[in-house]
Amino acid sequence: MSQLNALHQAPATSPEREAYYARISSNNLRPLWTNLANLSKPEPVPATKPVVWRYEEARALLMEAVPLISVEEAERRVLNLANPGLLPRPQITNSLMGGLQLVLPGEIAPAHRHTASALRFVIESEGAYTAVNGEKTEMRPGDFVITPCWNWHDHGNETDKPVIWLDVLDVPLVSLLDAAFTESYPEDRQFVQRPSGDSLARYGSGLLPVNYSGSAVTSPIFNYPYARTRDALETMRRVEEWDPSHGLKLQFVNPTNGQFAMATIGTFMQLLPKGFAGERYRSTDATVFSVIEGSGQTVVSGTDGVDVVMTWGPKDIFVVPAWSWHRHEVLGSDDAVLFSASDRPVQQTFGLWREDRANR
Ligand code: GTQ
Numbered sequence: 001m002s003q004l005n006a007l008h009q010a011p012a013t014s015p016e017r018e019a020y021y022a023r024i025s026s027n028n029l030r031p032l033w034t035n036l037a038n039l040s041k042p043e044p045v046p047a048t049k050p051v052v053w054r055y056e057e058a059r060a061l062l063m064e065a066v067p068l069i070s071v072e073e074a075e076r077r078v079l080n081l082a083n084p085g086l087l088p089r090p091q092i093t094n095s096l097m098g099g100l101q102l103v104l105p106g107e108i109a110p111a112h113r114h115t116a117s118a119l120r121f122v123i124e125s126e127g128a129y130t131a132v133n134g135e136k137t138e139m140r141p142g143d144f145v146i147t148p149c150w151n152w153h154d155h156g157n158e159t160d161k162p163v164i165w166l167d168v169l170d171v172p173l174v175s176l177l178d179a180a181f182t183e184s185y186p187e188d189r190q191f192v193q194r195p196s197g198d199s200l201a202r203y204g205s206g207l208l209p210v211n212y213s214g215s216a217v218t219s220p221i222f223n224y225p226y227a228r229t230r231d232a233l234e235t236m237r238r239v240e241e242w243d244p245s246h247g248l249k250l251q252f253v254n255p256t257n258g259q260f261a262m263a264t265i266g267t268f269m270q271l272l273p274k275g276f277a278g279e280r281y282r283s284t285d286a287t288v289f290s291v292i293e294g295s296g297q298t299v300v301s302g303t304d305g306v307d308v309v310m311t312w313g314p315k316d317i318f319v320v321p322a323w324s325w326h327r328h329e330v331l332g333s334d335d336a337v338l339f340s341a342s343d344r345p346v347q348q349t350f351g352l353w354r355e356d357r358a359n360r
Pocket residue numbers: 076078098099101114118153167169
């Protein structure tokens with residue numbers, strides 16, 4: 001190894017050094033040099049594990065919570081997707097919290113707001129609603145719904161079928177910054193001031209209200225319906241611009257500034273055609289995937305050199321850790337469609353994000 005690449009090694013200890021460390025510790029001081037080797041790794045060594053949550057199993061366990069806890073008492077009936085590499089913190093990645101939320105027919109998850117931002121990726125719903133900032137939206141499978149920072153939101157289900165969605169929140173990031181605030185609304189439901197579909201009409205049709213100026217940190221569109229996203233992918237595929245690792249991949253965008261739809265969470269939708277065998281890829285943003293259509297497997301190379309094979313089917317959720325080589329393969333006779341979410345916008349804002357492709 002050249003001198004330039006030599007990494008710092010922790011200096012040996014000695015009785016004099018140990019006595020010195022003990023002495024300074026009572027003054028709230030610590031030596032950097034004993035810890036520098038831990039802090040300066042040549043590349044990320046994520047604690048996050050590659051994991052799959054099978055929807056049918058998780059759903060059955062979520063249903064078992066119904067007789068145990070009401071939505072009133074729980075406020076949100078959510079089972080967190082707890083990555084075993086990050087315990088005891090119930091997080092899905094180092095920066096994100098994930099959960100499966102259930103609202104039964106007739107229930108209301110009461111209105112509140114928090115500085116953490118949330119996305120809802122709808123898995124099962126026949127038209128249950130969420131209300132955000134004075135507007136209600138119906139939720140359908142595959143819809144990507146946003147609850148921006150500090151917006152009132154309540155969820156309700158006036159249908160006769162349960163609604164279940166994947167929650168992804170930036171709670172660990174907001175907590176790291178000690179910027180977490182929460183407030184309850186005086187009523188269960190917030191006052192609805194605008195018709196459903198208002199924000200999609202205003203901001204989501206390739207148009208903006210005339211003389212619109214400024215840019216919202218979070219997209220003013222708060223429901224990106226799956227029907228439209230799916231249609232975009234289906235039309236795009238005719239040109240056959242398949243990326244060797246990602247198939248056809250789109251990112252959700254804030255139309256007021258061209259950035260990601262959320263400031264802290266990047267969201268994506270990709271189509272992998274039947275028979276797809278992707279090339280290996282890695283990036284610094286640990287990514288949560290939610291399967292909408294199709295079946296396949298994602299092979300992640302572990303840091304110990306052992307491959308982890310995650311097989312998935314419709315409605316399953318899986319995680320690829322940061323900076324881990326992986327490839328997607330579609331199995332079976334259908335195309336696959338995957339939604340994904342990561343902290344990429346944060347990393348890109350601070351110049352941290354990197355990606356790497358095999359065979360290049
Ligand atoms: O629906 O507002 O998964 O406040 C965690 C905290 C969902 C919500 C979560 C929340 C919510």
